[in-house]
Amino acid sequence: MRTIIEPFKIKSVEPIRFTTKKEREIILKDAGYNPFLIHSDDVLIDLLTDSGTSAMSAAQWAGIMQGDESYAGSRSFYRFEEAIRKITGMKFIIPTHQGRAAEKILFSIVGGKGKYFPNNTHFDTTRANIEFSGAEADDFLNEIGKHPEIRADFKGNMDIQKLEKFIQEKGKENIPLCMITITNNSGGGQPVSMQNIRETKEVCTKYGIPLFIDACRFAENAYFIKTREAGYEHKSPLEIAKEIFSYADGVTMSAKKDALVNIGGFLAMQDERLATQCRNLLIVTEGFPTYGGLAGRDLEAVAQGLEEVLDENYLHYRIRSVAYLGDKLVAAGVPIIEPPGGHAIYLDAKRFLPEIPPHQFPGQAIVCALYIEGGIRSVEIGSVMFGKNDENGNMISPPMELVRLAIPRRVYTQSHIDYVSEVVIETFKQREKMRGFKFTYEAPMLRHFTARFEHI
């Protein structure tokens, strides 16, 4: 087997600023031990997120120059609409400035007190938008997905039985829609199988509940189906994506992921009445329905990106380059969620730092150590992000304590990734020295973005 090479060559480069370990110690302390508050110039390898961090292609930049900036009826909108319709088959396509804007519009309309929204695992902004509307967001991840050490093909799957029981308990009239997130970002970037999407749809249909897909990483999910699910090995990623969306009544998407752009998103659906309500709200909060909070040029870049992301050579390289990092870490004994997900490697902080309990934020301790050791920025996905306080102020922790190393699309080369693996392995060897954290500031919602900490 030959080396799998990046399926592109580099036309334009951006320098990285190097810092010393001493400098990084001061920078991190000043940022309250929260890497969200660090200047990006002080980061060597930025694995904070794969969102909006893609390198665009020459064809996308060319699209930027050709964007039609007409307020209404922009040519770029029609290209955007056509690109999304070709993949999703949705009748009504509404551009938004990013994924959460689509969520905000959708849940402002269908949410509210007494309503419930099941999902395999809600992403943080999805959960926040549902809860902000007064409704409840519920996760039904299948059992195997909760065990980071077990290797399985589709660890993002919905627990169908639990979902059905939940619908019976809460009453179908209180569940305006069901969601399924592909790939399952918060659950480790793990894919959902076509069979599971089909079965989720069957349950939804039985109770008359529409199914919406959170499609941020639909192309990566399609590629996993192609390589792991029987019957799909000879289908193209586009054919697989089309089948996925054939089970959906609606879609929310952050184009900052699998549309390979730096900003953008959309909301799409089959139901005309709901689309009209969404468009009316869009006009108040985002903009006219043919640009929805974006410039015409952004719509062009999304349309082009959606074509490029379904290229099989790209997807092969993408999924393999993430697994490459995972393989190196596993070989060195570093505990990660196995098998590697589509867009990120998730370190399992509970096994990495068994001595630090969840309420002392073991994930945050690893995040800080990776920054100081090698200038790598990562993010905690555990008690900092999803912990809740009960009436007595005691923290209720989520099931997993993770650190996400998200890989931006088409940005870093194999030597960058080799460096990352060296730093993670070095940090793991020095894990005895690491200490936990406590909050000095926490916001009431999405606290991980702005929280400040000090060492215990």
Ligand SMILES: *Cc1c(COP(=O)(O)O)cnc(C)c1O
């Ligand atoms: C990123 C993301 C969102 C939100 O999209 P933004 O563009 O960041 O607002 C929603 N769901 C999932 C699964 C995501 O990964």
